[in-house]
Amino acid sequence: MITNAEIASLLGELARLTILEEGSPQAFRVRAYEAAARAVEGLDEPLAAKSEAEIAALRGLGRGTARKVRELVETGRIAHLDRLRATFPPSFQELTGVPGVGPKRALALRDHLGIRSVEDLRSALDAGAVRTVPGFGARTEENLARAVARLGAGGKERRTPIGAALRLAGDVAAALASVPGVTRAEAMGSLRRFRETVGDVDVVAVVEGDPGPVMARFVALPMAVEVIAHGPAKSAILTSAGIQVDLRVVEPQQYGSAALYFTGSKAHNIRLRQRAIERGWTLSEYGLVEAASGRVLASATEEEIYAALGLQWVPPELREDAGEVESAAAGGLPRLIEPADLRGDLHVHTDLSGDGREPLEVMVAAAAARGYEYLGITDHGEDLASNGVGREGMLAQRSRLEGLRERYPGMALLHGVELNIGPGGSVDYDPEFLAGFDWAVAGVHTHFDLDREAQMRRILTAMRNPAVRAIAHPTGRIIGRRAGIDFDLEAVLAGAEETGTALEINGSLDRLDAPVEMLRACRDRRVVLLIGTDAHHPRELGNVAWGVSHARRGWVEPARVANTWPRERFLEWAASGR
DNA sequence: GCCGTTTTCGGCCCGACTGTTTTCAGTCG
Known part of the structure; x- marks a missing residue:
């Protein structure tokens, strides 16, 4: 059955193509399709199971979209979308990816010069033909030539993973905040909303008095390789990492x-x-x-x-x-989870895993310093080729952890493991050895390209394993690098409810996994969540802040996250079903 | 294409910048 995410994606494509058909991104039909796509994304129940009348009754969806959704469910196609795709093939759509080219200019270039791709535009620019098109002049031609030449560095579509953007924004904000007269400098935009990827970095600086010095400092930042704009209240730079940073200076009262x-x-x-x-x-x-x-x-x-x-x-x-x-x-916003709600971390590595950086004692001390009431140490199981830990290693670690318990009476120390879910759903070791652990998370680390059915079988098999208490980084994605496994959201949520297995929200900025769609779909369901840092170094215990911000995007309240629960309740839950 | 506590028709977000213009169109965020 076609999923809501797939329907939303097709409605989004309908919106993008309708921009070209209408010649304007502000056209009402465009906005209606965009609104419809957002509405579908936010739905809890599968749209494909609803009748046309039921769909049309939903907020943001009307008769036109309802008919198209039913057509899609019944025939697998939307005839109107197919027509638009034929009229505006991908190579033509790419034209609007050139900065300075929107729908109107793309259509004008096509109608007057027969330009149907970025390559066509490049040739026309070289031939000096663009300035002959009505509304285009010599300056526009120059600007477009520059824009096309820079396309290799990324057009309007290029997005940066949040990790790199956060570091950059922090550096920029700190530099600007040190300029006299600047009372605050903060990242805004999709970075403040904590999107997984950002198109650019927006910074707002509040300045009392003359904005000149802060602007001067900004365009002279060491990471700036190019000044894109330099004005009294608004400037933009391109950084060495290829990320554009926009700065706006405002008065305190604004x-x-x-x-x-x-x-x-x-x-x-x-x-x-x-x-x-x-x-x-x-x-x-x-x-x-x-x-x-x-x-x-x-x-x-x-x-x-x-x-x-x-x-x-x-x-x-x-x-x-x-x-x-x-x-x-309606005054009904949820009380979202906050960092202070968390009482423990259940996904932490030590140098026993090849990729961990510090010994057990250091990691435990760092967790204690955060005031945690419980901690799960989870080095990699033996099946992980490069970094896995054999039985002797695990038993030796268990003894060392035992020895630490006296020193940390306020913090329950769980000896755990991060298991590897094999292609068939099996995990490391054998049932007897697994029963010796206090805690286990299991995650996919190999075989990312199995088909959806096979992936679901392996995840559900792992969930039913009595040793497994949580699924770590459920999709296995790496933001900007790896898509993650093919997923049937409904099957995973149903499996999590049925088995009581928690879904981890991995706070590593490379992962932020479970994805937001999965978290939103968990609302009003009995799925237990868990925020884990996947820390390989003491400072990465601070990843909990990222996990929390990501969870907030998914409307997660503290009660649904197991590691906000008081120690006794958590330990009871962790031990149940094993 | 969607929506309605003034409406089932007639509305639907804001401002800056740029370049090509003689009063505005297109793009961008």
Whole structure:
């Protein structure tokens, strides 16, 4: 059966192609398809099982989309989408990936010069033909030539994994904050919303007085290899890593509206502006303004702007127009999990695993310093080719851990293991040896390319293994590098509910796995979650902050996460079923 | 294409910048 994610993806493609058909990304049909795609993403129940009337009754979906969804479910195709695909093949769509080329110019280039690909555009630019197209001049031709020449470095579509972007944003913000007059410098945009990948890094700096010095410092940063724009309130640089950083300087009294605007998402902001319009106001990065009088109603803080619009303050991680505006209007936003809720870490490596960096004693001391009530040490099981630990190694570690228990009476020390789920669902060691562990997570580390059915069989088999308490990094993805295994979301959630196996939220910035869609789908289900750091070094115990931010994107409240539970309750749960 | 506590028709988000313009279109975030 076709999944909601697949339907949403096709609706998104419909939106992108309709931009070309309409010649505008603001066209109402485009926005309707985009809204429909978001609505489908946020649904808990499979759309494919619903009738046309039921689909049309859903918020954001109407008769047109309902008919297309039914057509898709019944025939496997959407005729309208097929027509659009034929009219605008992928090579033509790539034209709008050139900075400076939107739908109108792409269509004008096609109609006047027969340009149907970036290669065609390159040739036309070389021949000096582009300036002959109405609305195009010599300057535009020059700019396009530069844009096409730079395409190799990544066009508009290039996205950076969050890990690299966070480090860069931290460096930039710290440098700017040290400039006199700067009272705050913070990353906004998709980074603040904690998206897994970001298109660029947006930084807002609050400056009292002259913005000149902070701008000068910004464009002279050591990581800047090119200054893309340099203005009094707005500049942009390209860094050595190929990531664009935009800086906006604002006055203190506009911090709230600027933060709101630059954090986005675009869809969330549009919803807020609609609410403003309903009340006779306008909302922009400069403030919430009464349209008739021009009087500023709110601008200094996000809180006062949300409050004026009759909304609870919405945590940045939720700002995707995925139901958060409705919840905020009803006062029903969830109390999202916070770092302070966590009482233990259950996915921690030592130097016994080849990839761990510090001995057991150091890792345990670092966990104790964080005030944890329980800790699971989970080095790799023996099946992992390079870093696995044999039986003798595990038994020796168990004795050493035993010896540490006296020193940490406040922290329960669990001797655990990170098992490897084989292609058929088997795990390391044998049942007797496995029974000697206090705790075990199991994850996929090999055979990423089996088909969906085989992947589901192996995950469900591992879940039914009495030794396995949690599935570590459920999809096995590496952000920006590896897609992760093919998944049947419903099967995994049902398996987790049935067996009581927890799904890990892996806090490593390379993973952030389980993905957000999986976490959202867990709402209103009896799936136990767990936030693990996968720490290979004491400082990586701090990955818990990333796991929490990621969980917040998935609307996760603390009660659903096992390692927020008090020690006794957690230990009882950890020991059950084994 | 979707939606409705003024509407089943007539609306649908904001501002800056750039370049080609003689009053505005297109792109971007």
